[in-house]
Amino acid sequence: MLNFLTRRLIVAFLVAATVMTLAFVLTRLSGDLATSIAGANATQADIEAIRKAYGLDRPVLTQFFDWVGRALTGDLGNSYFFQTRVSTLIAERMPVTLTLGVTGLVIALFVSIPLGILAAVREGTSFDRAVQMVALLGQAMPSFWLGLLLMITFGLQLGWLPISGTGSWQNFVMPGVVLAFSAIPALTRLTRAGMIQAMGSDYIRTARAKGLSRASILLKHALRNAAIPVVAIAAVQLGFMLGGSIVIEQVFALHGVGFLAWESIAKNDFPVVQAVVLVLAVIYVALTMVADLMNAVLDPRLRV
Amino acid sequence: MSALLEVEQLEVGFGSRTSAVRGTSLTVERGETHCLVGESGCGKSVTALAIMNLLARGGYRRARRLSFQGNDLLKLDDRGMARLRGNAMAMIFQEPMTSLNPAYTVGSQMTEVLRRHKGASQRAATDRAADLLARVGITAPGLRLGQFPHQLSGGLRQRVMIAMALMCDPQLLIADEPTTALDVTVQAQILRLLAELQRDLGLGMLLITHDLGIVARVATRVSVMYAGEVVESAATAQLFADPKHPYTQGLLRCVPVPGKQRQDEPLGSIPGTVPRIDPGFEGCGFRERCTFADASCAHAVPQQTAAPGHDYLCRLAP
Ligand SMILES: Nc1ncnc2c1ncn2[C@@H]1O[C@H](COP(=O)(O)OP(=O)(O)OP(=O)(O)O)[C@@H](O)[C@H]1O
Ligand code: SF4
Ligand SMILES: [Mg+2]
Numbered sequence: 150m151l152n153f154l155t156r157r158l159i160v161a162f163l164v165a166a167t168v169m170t171l172a173f174v175l176t177r178l179s180g181d182l183a184t185s186i187a188g189a190n191a192t193q194a195d196i197e198a199i200r201k202a203y204g205l206d207r208p209v210l211t212q213f214f215d216w217v218g219r220a221l222t223g224d225l226g227n228s229y230f231f232q233t234r235v236s237t238l239i240a241e242r243m244p245v246t247l248t249l250g251v252t253g254l255v256i257a258l259f260v261s262i263p264l265g266i267l268a269a270v271r272e273g274t275s276f277d278r279a280v281q282m283v284a285l286l287g288q289a290m291p292s293f294w295l296g297l298l299l300m301i302t303f304g305l306q307l308g309w310l311p312i313s314g315t316g317s318w319q320n321f322v323m324p325g326v327v328l329a330f331s332a333i334p335a336l337t338r339l340t341r342a343g344m345i346q347a348m349g350s351d352y353i354r355t356a357r358a359k360g361l362s363r364a365s366i367l368l369k370h371a372l373r374n375a376a377i378p379v380v381a382i383a384a385v386q387l388g389f390m391l392g393g394s395i396v397i398e399q400v401f402a403l404h405g406v407g408f409l410a411w412e413s414i415a416k417n418d419f420p421v422v423q424a425v426v427l428v429l430a431v432i433y434v435a436l437t438m439v440a441d442l443m444n445a446v447l448d449p450r451l452r453v
Numbered sequence: 454m455s456a457l458l459e460v461e462q463l464e465v466g467f468g469s470r471t472s473a474v475r476g477t478s479l480t481v482e483r484g485e486t487h488c489l490v491g492e493s494g495c496g497k498s499v500t501a502l503a504i505m506n507l508l509a510r511g512g513y514r515r516a517r518r519l520s521f522q523g524n525d526l527l528k529l530d531d532r533g534m535a536r537l538r539g540n541a542m543a544m545i546f547q548e549p550m551t552s553l554n555p556a557y558t559v560g561s562q563m564t565e566v567l568r569r570h571k572g573a574s575q576r577a578a579t580d581r582a583a584d585l586l587a588r589v590g591i592t593a594p595g596l597r598l599g600q601f602p603h604q605l606s607g608g609l610r611q612r613v614m615i616a617m618a619l620m621c622d623p624q625l626l627i628a629d630e631p632t633t634a635l636d637v638t639v640q641a642q643i644l645r646l647l648a649e650l651q652r653d654l655g656l657g658m659l660l661i662t663h664d665l666g667i668v669a670r671v672a673t674r675v676s677v678m679y680a681g682e683v684v685e686s687a688a689t690a691q692l693f694a695d696p697k698h699p700y701t702q703g704l705l706r707c708v709p710v711p712g713k714q715r716q717d718e719p720l721g722s723i724p725g726t727v728p729r730i731d732p733g734f735e736g737c738g739f740r741e742r743c744t745f746a747d748a749s750c751a752h753a754v755p756q757q758t759a760a761p762g763h764d765y766l767c768r769l770a771p
Binding site: 349350351352354355356357358359360361362363365370373374447448449450 | 505507509510531534535536537538539540543544546548551552553554555556557565566569570601603614617
């Protein structure tokens with residue numbers, strides 16, 4: 150178990166280091182930062198002043214290690230535009246994004262696990278085929294388009310749900326559904342495949358030979374094994390959803406981290422962009438670790 | 454009183470192409486051991502699974518009669534079957550490595566069956582499980598109860614399966630090669646345990662085995678299967694003394710001294726292989742390998758009685 154954790158931590162560290170490097174390099178590939186911060190009408194002197202003020206005149210490697218060193222102590226620098234600490238900005242926006250992501254995941258799980266189980270139990274029936282069709286369609290549907298569709302129907306025509314803002318839980322329903330939609334096809338298919346495999350296994354035959362109830366056979370014995378890959382993918386999907394919230398927060402005007410990233414890209418506020426990428430990446434890495442840990446909890450064979 | 458288990462004209466098929474069992478009949482009485490022997494693929498496991506209604510997807514069964522303690526199993530739905538399975542009728546599968554759920558401990562899997570059928574408390578069920586593990590020769594049963602299947606060797610898993618099947622004191626035990634992964638001493642211990650249960654509780658057993666030594670030691674009755682049919686059935690002594698079917702004779706010829714046979718020795722080495730039996734197959738399934746075969750063997754073969762309770766399926770006179 151300790152070995153397992155150490156291995157995972159090393160991998161997590163490597164991924165974080167790679168992402169930091171990429172985030173740093175990419176923001177600098179978009180051209181000379183001082184020039185774009187200064188704006189179109191700036192003089193050469195203005196640009197030089199900005200370059201000095203933000204420390205952009207130093208060698209790139211110095212800048213990089215300076216940023217990394219500070220990031221490691223939790224200091225993500227200051228935003229050029231908001232004139233506040235980037236960590237404060239992100240901390241303020243994070244609850245919205247996390248609420249959205251978790252809402253999406255919960256909806257996705259509540260839909261796809263029962264759907265996957267039912268499809269597996271009725272393998273080959275028209276119900277099973279219908280589920281697979283819907284999953285296929287869901288995967289092909291762009292999320293901003295689904296978002297707009299929901300907005301028009303439930304927000305504008307029926308007036309059931311607010312179409313923008315973060316005032317109440319109702320604001321999270323539609324964006325949550327849209328995010329969930331991106332995860333439902335994969336989770337449903339995985340649940341279905343896992344259940345079909347489990348139901349055909351020798352240990353399920355044993356469970357039946359023991360005269361256990363249908364609920365116990367399906368939910369205790371089969372689902373427990375089928376859930377192992379689903380849990381892993383669910384955690385990874387939550388990571389995708391947090392990333393995907395960049396689009397959805399824009400569509401529904403939810404002021405979360407995704408929205409912040411969008412604003413900051415538009416304003417060349419590169420410390421913020423760098424930091425958002427880093428934070429999302431760290432969360433993503435943490436989620437994959439959580440997935441591995443939950444795998445180990447669910448699958449005794451992994452607990453070495 | 455009706456027999457414990459009565460099977461008449463059982464047929465099992467998979468899809469429309471293969472008939473795995475063709476009109477098998479057998480009876481298990483209380484307290485007796487009915488051994489089912491025959492070479493690999495002849496339909497022993499499928500017969501057992503069909504009785505329990507546990508055939509794999511795509512398998513179907515038909516029978517003129519299938520009754521357990523006088524109850525018609527063909528009329529029972531899933532729920533009715535579930536009340537009997539693991540309770541009054543238990544089964545030990547041929548695949549000990551994969552038949553335990555990898556996600557749960559041995560203890561959890563053993564106790565749930567007693568809790569389900571007898572409403573036992575977790576404590577009482579755990580005590581019973583530990584007791585049975587000890588009786589199938591597992592040392593430190595307390596430790597084993599807390600372990601997961603992957604931590605156990607094949608022999609241990611097989612013994613866990615045996616103990617698990619005995620949790621509810623079944624009336625009928627269907628055991629499909631239950632001792633293949635065990636060494637001779639452990640095997641002897643388990644056979645003794647089963648014999649005790651037969652004497653004390655009247656446990657009836659349908660025992661599938663390749664080991665004619667075991668047959669000679671424990672069987673009350675033997676049915677020999679070939680290509681999906683029971684070709685001969687008789688009381689054990691009768692069968693060993695006076696086999697009528699050429700296939701049975703072939704089998705026994707390979708075992709000079711019943712009871713002294715080496716472990717795991719393949720059952721018989723009769724030249725040739727089992728033919729593929731498709732629906733509509735006619736005549737004797739053994740005719741391609743039989744030294745007595747003639748043209749009449751390609752037509753329906755009569756069932757003959759050599760002595761009371763000794764039937765065989767062959768045209769040759771007794
Ligand atoms: N799930 C299945 N699908 C299709 N055919 C099957 C299935 N299970 C068994 N059969 C067929 O049924 C026949 C009998 O198989 P069975 O497992 O009963 O043999 P067996 O007598 O138990 O052999 P062994 O001694 O090797 O265990 C075989 O020809 C096999 O191919
Ligand atoms: S019926 Fe014919 S082929 Fe079959 S066992 Fe008897 S003699 Fe041999
Ligand atoms: Mg078999």
